[in-house]
Amino acid sequence: MRNKYDKPHDSVKEPLIHLVRRVDIPASKAWMIRIICVLLGMLVCALFIMSITSLNPVSVYASMFSGAFGTPRRIWQTLKDMAILLCIGIGLAPAFKLRFWNVGAEGQVLIGGLVCAAWMITMGGKLPNALMLVLMAVTAMLASALWGLIPAYFKSKYRTNETLFTLMMNYVALQLVEFFVDVWDKKQSHSVGIINGDTQSGWMPSLFGQQFAPAVLIVGALTIGMYFYLKNSKQGFEITVAGESENTARYAGISVSKVILRTMAISAAICGLAGFLEVSCVSHTISSLTAGGRGFTAIIVAWLGKFNPIAMTLITAILSFLSRGANQIASDFNFNTYASSILTGIILFFILASEFFINYRLVFRSKKGKERAE
Amino acid sequence: MKKFLTTALSVLTALSLTACSSSTPASDEAENNTDSSTENETVTTNGKIGVILVGDENEGYTAAHMEGIKKAAADLGIASEDIMWKYMIEENQACADAAEDLVDQGATLVISNSYGHQTYMQQVAANYPDVAFISMTGDTAAGSGLANFKNAFNQTYQSRYVSGVVGGMKLAELIENGEVSKEKTPDAYTADGDIKIGYVGAFPYAEVVSGFTAFYLGVKSIVPNVHMIVEYTSSWADQVAEGTTAEKLIADGCVIISQHADTTGAPAAIQAANESGKPVYSVGYNVSMLEVAPKAALTSASNDWSVYYNYAFKQWLDGKAMDIVTDWSEGYETGAVNITALGESCAAGTDAKVAEVEAAIKDGSLNVFDTATFTINGEAMTEETGCDLDFDGTADIFPVKDGVFYESNTKDGFRSAPYFGFIIDGIESNYNG
Numbered sequence: 041m042r043n044k045y046d047k048p049h050d051s052v053k054e055p056l057i058h059l060v061r062r063v064d065i066p067a068s069k070a071w072m073i074r075i076i077c078v079l080l081g082m083l084v085c086a087l088f089i090m091s092i093t094s095l096n097p098v099s100v101y102a103s104m105f106s107g108a109f110g111t112p113r114r115i116w117q118t119l120k121d122m123a124i125l126l127c128i129g130i131g132l133a134p135a136f137k138l139r140f141w142n143v144g145a146e147g148q149v150l151i152g153g154l155v156c157a158a159w160m161i162t163m164g165g166k167l168p169n170a171l172m173l174v175l176m177a178v179t180a181m182l183a184s185a186l187w188g189l190i191p192a193y194f195k196s197k198y199r200t201n202e203t204l205f206t207l208m209m210n211y212v213a214l215q216l217v218e219f220f221v222d223v224w225d226k227k228q229s230h231s232v233g234i235i236n237g238d239t240q241s242g243w244m245p246s247l248f249g250q251q252f253a254p255a256v257l258i259v260g261a262l263t264i265g266m267y268f269y270l271k272n273s274k275q276g277f278e279i280t281v282a283g284e285s286e287n288t289a290r291y292a293g294i295s296v297s298k299v300i301l302r303t304m305a306i307s308a309a310i311c312g313l314a315g316f317l318e319v320s321c322v323s324h325t326i327s328s329l330t331a332g333g334r335g336f337t338a339i340i341v342a343w344l345g346k347f348n349p350i351a352m353t354l355i356t357a358i359l360s361f362l363s364r365g366a367n368q369i370a371s372d373f374n375f376n377t378y379a380s381s382i383l384t385g386i387i388l389f390f391i392l393a394s395e396f397f398i399n400y401r402l403v404f405r406s407k408k409g410k411e412r413a414e
Numbered sequence: 415m416k417k418f419l420t421t422a423l424s425v426l427t428a429l430s431l432t433a434c435s436s437s438t439p440a441s442d443e444a445e446n447n448t449d450s451s452t453e454n455e456t457v458t459t460n461g462k463i464g465v466i467l468v469g470d471e472n473e474g475y476t477a478a479h480m481e482g483i484k485k486a487a488a489d490l491g492i493a494s495e496d497i498m499w500k501y502m503i504e505e506n507q508a509c510a511d512a513a514e515d516l517v518d519q520g521a522t523l524v525i526s527n528s529y530g531h532q533t534y535m536q537q538v539a540a541n542y543p544d545v546a547f548i549s550m551t552g553d554t555a556a557g558s559g560l561a562n563f564k565n566a567f568n569q570t571y572q573s574r575y576v577s578g579v580v581g582g583m584k585l586a587e588l589i590e591n592g593e594v595s596k597e598k599t600p601d602a603y604t605a606d607g608d609i610k611i612g613y614v615g616a617f618p619y620a621e622v623v624s625g626f627t628a629f630y631l632g633v634k635s636i637v638p639n640v641h642m643i644v645e646y647t648s649s650w651a652d653q654v655a656e657g658t659t660a661e662k663l664i665a666d667g668c669v670i671i672s673q674h675a676d677t678t679g680a681p682a683a684i685q686a687a688n689e690s691g692k693p694v695y696s697v698g699y700n701v702s703m704l705e706v707a708p709k710a711a712l713t714s715a716s717n718d719w720s721v722y723y724n725y726a727f728k729q730w731l732d733g734k735a736m737d738i739v740t741d742w743s744e745g746y747e748t749g750a751v752n753i754t755a756l757g758e759s760c761a762a763g764t765d766a767k768v769a770e771v772e773a774a775i776k777d778g779s780l781n782v783f784d785t786a787t788f789t790i791n792g793e794a795m796t797e798e799t800g801c802d803l804d805f806d807g808t809a810d811i812f813p814v815k816d817g818v819f820y821e822s823n824t825k826d827g828f829r830s831a832p833y834f835g836f837i838i839d840g841i842e843s844n845y846n847g
Binding site for chain 2: 329
């Protein structure tokens with residue numbers, strides 16, 4: 041905020057470093073920064089590994105890679121991790137693009153999963169499996185959409201803070217799951233165990249002999265669909281406009297509250313679908329661990345991917361690889377699991393930092409100016 | 415403002431992500447049994463042992479299992495490279511994923527140490543018939559119809575009983591030297607004149623009920639007029655809750671307090687009360703509590719898991735992993751259970767009494783659940799008394815024979831996991847979670 045009363049430039053002590061916002065950084069340069077940051081992150085991880093153990097970092101990275109891609113089974117496991125996380129991220133993308141901070145994905149996933157489990161437990165074996173799966177998917181998405189509409193309604197009607205509201209709803213969902221687990225638990229073990237293990241009623245059939253293939257395909261299609269929905273559809277345009285500026289949206293004749301309600305219903309329904317996939321295709325059970333924190337991790341996915349489903353796929357791949365790999369090194373090198381979490385944390389920190397350096401440029405105090413001052 | 419929100423949110427999410435990154439979204443069984451069968455042909459000669467643990471060495475229960483496994487492996491000459499460990503595996507599909515991954519890495523024997531792992535272990539076991547799976551403390555192996563799925567549980571109720579005897583000896587001493595009396599400690603007596611003892615339980619499941627009943631009967635064998643209050647924490651390991659529950663029992667006037675919960679929360683609280691001059695003593699579980707409660711801790715009921723692991727590993731080495739008994743349960747007879755070293759506060763003569771009781775349990779002359787020693791609603795148990803194991807409202811097994819309720823009686827084909835789930839007279843079980 042310089043003005044004419046400012047002292048002349050020479051007499052001001054210029055900071056050693058200051059930040060300048062970058063305006064239009066070429067995509068190639070942005071990706072170069074990202075790659076450099078990831079490499080730096082891996083370097084710091086290597087230093088960390090060497091400082092606390094005497095292990096060779098290269099073999100640790102090899103072990104990480106083998107943990108994620110070492111066998112066909114592990115590749116499918118990694119793909120499955122990706123599919124569920126990406127599904128939640130895809131759900132969050134339209135809400136975030138609207139600047140509606142939906143941090144309630146965790147609860148929306150749980151509600152979807154809970155509805156599926158309810159079908160499987162109460163109606164297992166009484167309906168044809170195909171009908172059962174359709175009913176489970178539809179009701180899971182509806183229930184989650186309703187769950188998401190509650191904070192959306194209060195936001196559009198009373199301007200409540202959606203971040204807090206959706207966050208609190210997570211805990212309500214968690215308690216609901218705990219409650220129903222206790223209702224359904226016949227053996228006093230605080231767990232419903234694997235549901236319909238004998239009849240496999242409500243279980244998604246495997247495709248090409250792969251249990252997780254249906255989930256991977258569904259999420260793949262969903263990702264492409266969301267890409268075009270946000271980019272090419274009228275509703276996607278409305279989200280972009282209302283997200284950038286509510287006033288502009290109003291001026292353009294867009295009903296902001298309608299967009300909020302509609303977008304949040306879609307966002308939560310997709311999270312509910314993730315719950316359906318998790319229960320029906322992956323775990324075949326429900327517990328308070330069903331969402332497993334992925335509702336929060338997906339926020340990073342949506343954010344780092346800048347709500348672009350294709351970029352989000354890439355971010356999910358990195359995260360899933362890190363998580364699988366970290367577990368593998370814990371097992372291979374007798375690390376405590378916390379140590380591998382530290383490695384994951386370091387790499388993520390550098391990925392986040394890369395976004396900073398893409399948006400800002402560091403400017404060092406120039407030597408010339410310094411000399412002149414002396 | 416928007417920029418601020420953006421920054422704040424990304425910081426928030428970054429934090430939440432690091433918090434979540436250790437969670438393992440995982441799966442259960444994969445359909446491709448084909449590649450596993452080729453790997454598992456080595457089951458009769460070699461392969462590896464995979465271990466799935468609910469905690470790590472920092473958690474008493476898991477530490478005891480790790481110690482047992484390492485001891486058995488060392489005794490049998492199994493190289494440490496042949497044992498693969500999976501720590502902190504939650505009781506969800508992460509367990510199934512871990513089990514499959516262990517099989518992938520060449521495990522031909524997979525062990526899990528927590529009850530909640532069982533349903534996932536069973537699912538994976540069904541897909542890999544050439545690999546033996548052991549779900550410790552589980553109860554579904556016999557009914558699963560799987561030849562490669564096993565359960566095992568020590569007869570911990572025996573060491574519970576002996577730890578109760580240690581507590582009873584102390585109580586008798588306190589009464590004799592007048593530290594506990596109706597005049598001096600009126601809170602310690604019920605309206606009927608019985609002396610109060612307490613128990614910090616995790617959940618009101620048969621495993622816990624069986625344990626606290628054995629403990630109660632052990633105390634009662636020394637001091638006949640005792641009344642036990644059981645309060646629950648609804649968690650297997652919750653340091654804070656165990657501490658506050660113990661404090662509540664102390665406030666109620668309980669003189670001896672034992673526990674079926676895995677932390678040092680209760681002994682620490684009891685030690686504090688003891689130091690402030692209250693006559694109250696702790697009987698712990700799993701590990702010796704003398705470190706946290708040097709004055710208040712008497713002993714702990716404990717297990718030596720190496721006895722079972724030694725048996726199972728030997729079978730496995732001999733290529734007979736499938737012949738490991740479906741339900742295994744042993745006690746003092748083979749050293750599978752014990753009590754930890756006696757604390758300095760123990761009553762005089764405790765050593766000799768413990769040796770006498772242990773010998774009587776070993777030779778079968780003393781049965782913990784002797785139906786002559788307790789009643790339920792005023793009536794003694796008969797051979798018609800049954801246990802409803804599947805909670806369908808009808809009794810499935812009838813464990814009473816010749817005046818004894820036989821717990822974990824695998825010799826007669828019953829399961830290894832405890833099934834004594836009755837609240838006997840003299841015990842007040844306050845579950846409201």
